Amino acid sequence: MRKPELICPAGTPAALRSAVDAGADAVYCGYQNATNARNFTGLNFTPAEMEQSIAYAHDHGAKVLITLNTFPPSGKVALWKQAVDLSAQLGADACIVADISVADYICRMYPDLRIHLSVQAAASSPEAIDFYVREFGVKRVVLPRIMTVSEIGGLVAEIPCEVETFIFGNHGLMVEGRCSLSCYVTGQSTNMDGACSPAANVSYQSAPDGTLSTRLGGYTIDRFGANETAGYPTICKGRYLTDSREGGYYAFEEPVSLNAATVLPELIAAGVHAFKIEGRQRSRAYVKKVVSTFRSAVDAIVAGKEPVLADLVALTEGQKQTEGALKTKTWR
Amino acid sequence: MDAQLTLGPNLFHWAPERKLDFYRRIADESPVGTVYLGEVVCSKRTPFFDDRHLEEVAERLTRAGKQVVYSSLAEVVIKRERKLLMEWSQQQGRDLEVNNTAALLHLKDRPHRIGALLNVYNEDTMAYLAGRGATHFSLLAELPKPAVAGLAEAARGLGVGVEVQVFGRASLALSARCYHARAHGRIKDSCQFVCGEDDDGMVLSTLDEKPFLAVNGIQTLSYGYLEMMAEMHEMRDMGVSHFRVMPHSCDMIEVTKAFDDVLQGRIEAAEGAARLGALGIAAPFVNGFYHGVPGDTLVPA
Numbered sequence: 021m022r023k024p025e026l027i028c029p030a031g032t033p034a035a036l037r038s039a040v041d042a043g044a045d046a047v048y049c050g051y052q053n054a055t056n057a058r059n060f061t062g063l064n065f066t067p068a069e070m071e072q073s074i075a076y077a078h079d080h081g082a083k084v085l086i087t088l089n090t091f092p093p094s095g096k097v098a099l100w101k102q103a104v105d106l107s108a109q110l111g112a113d114a115c116i117v118a119d120i121s122v123a124d125y126i127c128r129m130y131p132d133l134r135i136h137l138s139v140q141a142a143a144s145s146p147e148a149i150d151f152y153v154r155e156f157g158v159k160r161v162v163l164p165r166i167m168t169v170s171e172i173g174g175l176v177a178e179i180p181c182e183v184e185t186f187i188f189g190n191h192g193l194m195v196e197g198r199c200s201l202s203c204y205v206t207g208q209s210t211n212m213d214g215a216c217s218p219a220a221n222v223s224y225q226s227a228p229d230g231t232l233s234t235r236l237g238g239y240t241i242d243r244f245g246a247n248e249t250a251g252y253p254t255i256c257k258g259r260y261l262t263d264s265r266e267g268g269y270y271a272f273e274e275p276v277s278l279n280a281a282t283v284l285p286e287l288i289a290a291g292v293h294a295f296k297i298e299g300r301q302r303s304r305a306y307v308k309k310v311v312s313t314f315r316s317a318v319d320a321i322v323a324g325k326e327p328v329l330a331d332l333v334a335l336t337e338g339q340k341q342t343e344g345a346l347k348t349k350t351w352r
Numbered sequence: 353m354d355a356q357l358t359l360g361p362n363l364f365h366w367a368p369e370r371k372l373d374f375y376r377r378i379a380d381e382s383p384v385g386t387v388y389l390g391e392v393v394c395s396k397r398t399p400f401f402d403d404r405h406l407e408e409v410a411e412r413l414t415r416a417g418k419q420v421v422y423s424s425l426a427e428v429v430i431k432r433e434r435k436l437l438m439e440w441s442q443q444q445g446r447d448l449e450v451n452n453t454a455a456l457l458h459l460k461d462r463p464h465r466i467g468a469l470l471n472v473y474n475e476d477t478m479a480y481l482a483g484r485g486a487t488h489f490s491l492l493a494e495l496p497k498p499a500v501a502g503l504a505e506a507a508r509g510l511g512v513g514v515e516v517q518v519f520g521r522a523s524l525a526l527s528a529r530c531y532h533a534r535a536h537g538r539i540k541d542s543c544q545f546v547c548g549e550d551d552d553g554m555v556l557s558t559l560d561e562k563p564f565l566a567v568n569g570i571q572t573l574s575y576g577y578l579e580m581m582a583e584m585h586e587m588r589d590m591g592v593s594h595f596r597v598m599p600h601s602c603d604m605i606e607v608t609k610a611f612d613d614v615l616q617g618r619i620e621a622a623e624g625a626a627r628l629g630a631l632g633i634a635a636p637f638v639n640g641f642y643h644g645v646p647g648d649t650l651v652p653a
Contacts, residue, residue, distance in 0.1 A: 091471055091473040091474075092473060092474050093473045093474060093495065093496070093498075093499040093502075094473065094474045094475050094495075094498065094499040094500075094501075094502025094503050094506070095474075095498055095499065095502045096474075097474050097475070097476055118471075119471070119473065119474070119477060120471075120472075120476075120477040120480055120481070121474055121476030121477040121480060124476065124477075124480050125476070141453075142453075143453060144427070144428070144429045144528075145428050145429060145433075145434050145452075145454045146434070147428075147434060147437070147438075147453075147454035147455075147457045147458070148428070148452065148453040148454040148457070150457055151453050151454065151456050151457040152453075154457070164528070166429065166527075166528035166529075167429070171429075171430075193527050193528060193529045194525045194526070194527050194572075195427065195525070195526045195527060195528065197471065198469070198471070198525065198526045199524065199525040199526075200492075200493065200494040200522070200523075200524045200525065200641075200647065201524050201525050201565075201572065203494045203641065203646075203647055204494075204522070204524055204574055204640075204641075204646065204647035204648055205646055205647075205648065206646055207640065207644065207645045207646040207647070207649075209494055211471065211473065211494075212473065212494075212499075233559070233560075237646055237648075238562075238646075238648070239558050239562065239564055240558040240559050240560050240562070241558070242559070243559050256525070258558075259559060260556040260557060260558060260559070260564065260565075261556070261557045261558070261559060261561065262535055262554055262555065262556050262557070262567075263554070263555070264535050264536055264554075265535060268559045269535075271531055271534070271535065271556050271567065272527070272529075272531060272534075272572075273529075345528070349541075350539055350541075351529060351539070352528055352529050352530065352539055352540040352541065
């Protein structure tokens with residue numbers, strides 16, 4: 021039985037140290053600009069912080085994977101190339117990339133630097149993955165969150181690179197890397213600017229009866245009663261009206277979090293090489309809790325023991341969770 | 353070469369007879385030079401029209417002097433879709449437009465087009481793909497003007513075509529889930545082709561009743577229709593060689609004629625826009641992506 025690596029998020033150097041201390045095999049993080057898909061104020065690493073963080077991780081036997089998982093628009097390619105140069109110079113263990121030009125640049129300039137194909141590249145078939153492996157020597161693919169365990173198992177057997185799957189955190193069904201919803205409303209592109217639903221475009225409106233509307237740009241994304249917990253307005257998690265339905269409904273997906281805890285044994289048996297925990301925007305305490313819980317769970321399963329996962333529910337968004345696409349395809 | 357008007361792939365699940373009529377009229381009356389055919393959105397739809405009528409439609413369009421291009425599926429996950437895409441890629445002697453990376457594997461060193469649903473954001477990616485056989489690029493709807501200009505300039509240097517959508521709802525997102533089926537309490541496997549009930553997509557409005565998006569099976573489109581008549585000449589000067597009009601249920605003969613009249617300089621963009629305005633399209637016209645502001649905006653000419 022192969023023991024999958026645990027790949028953990030870090031939005032700050034402090035979170036990176038917490039993740040490493042809690043047992044992460046690798047931490048993923050990005051720079052403070054549009055080269056990564058969590059380009060939010062107060063998050064991410066300066067070059068000096070990245071250098072120190074890589075040293076800390078390596079001293080403790082963990083790897084650092086740098087997220088360059090956005091798409092440089094024409095005229096701005098140099099910023100992404102500089103981020104590649106810096107990552108290679110700092111000794112990053114891999115770059116997680118989505119754009120063909122970024123993958124090509126790494127492949128030509130730094131043949132020894134591992135390329136991991138980001139979920140933003142939306143490679144959801146053996147043929148699409150094979151394209152990136154053949155063209156750029158991609159070593160690992162991060163799978164879209166839309167596949168069942170048996171589909172993942174089939175894929176592992178069929179493709180010539182390692183497979184990484186999400187096991188915890190944000191859950192959405194829009195194909196990542198192929199979504200302009202936020203740009204339609206805010207003018208900021210998830211792919212080019214690295215931000216979906218940027219905070220500057222979010223507003224909250226209270227009505228006299230105590231209901232709270234969450235808004236993005238000029239649109240109401242959801243509405244909550246006085247006793248409900250309001251979620252962050254993300255278009256694909258909102259409630260809308262349509263002719264065939266009575267009242268508002270979650271047209272795309274309910275605001276639930278992915279928690280693959282119960283299917284970890286099957287995923288390990290399927291031969292997955294790495295498990296990814298989402299949440300670079302989350303606190304250091306969250307990272308510590310989630311990473312240490314999954315660390316002991318994976319270790320227990322591989323040792324043939326019963327894993328303990330009780331505390332994870334409390335950490336999920338809106339307290340509701342799902343096994344996502346993993347168990348069945350009836351959600352499609 | 354003069355800039356040319358094209359008709360993009362029909363994204364909607366119209367009844368076969370209606371699609372047949374639609375393409376007959378396009379063949380006989382529309383000034384478009386190129387017509388893209390083929391199911392892009394949902395593999396379940398192909399038995400209705402593509403498998404039965406595509407050849408006949410392509411022949412009719414070709415006889416009318418139109419260039420026919422075959423567009424591929426955009427989302428390819430399950431075995432059936434992979435098989436469909438593989439067979440599609442192996443068609444010989446046809447002009448193929450790729451909307452999923454998987455097809456690139458099969459088409460290495462064979463001429464092909466890159467569709468507007470593949471991520472080509474910069475000149476390096478364009479040059480890379482041109483180096484392995486791409487001859488024509490349809491650009492993503494969300495690209496702002498400086499990126500369109502940069503890509504058009506690169507395309508000129510590479511000797512490849514570059515195409516921009518100037519009319520119709522913009523494709524904003526793709527999913528593995530069918531949102532049409534979901535709205536009707538079904539799933540993709542039991543959808544009963546409910547997407548066929550909405551000619552231009554199923555409108556989603558916000559809880560305060562502001563129309564927002566249009567669902568088309570696994571695809572989410574903008575509620576607003578892109579309308580870029582006023583920008584066409586500027587884009588042509590940048591090097592954009594083709595302008596794409598997307599099929600909708602409104603009078604597409606009049607739409608394509610109006611765009612062609614503007615493109616050929618026979619009328620001003622304002623007059624063209626007035627003709628579009630008279631077609632009774634309920635949704636607003638938008639052009640914000642190109643102008644670097646929210647896509648749902650209409651920036652006046």
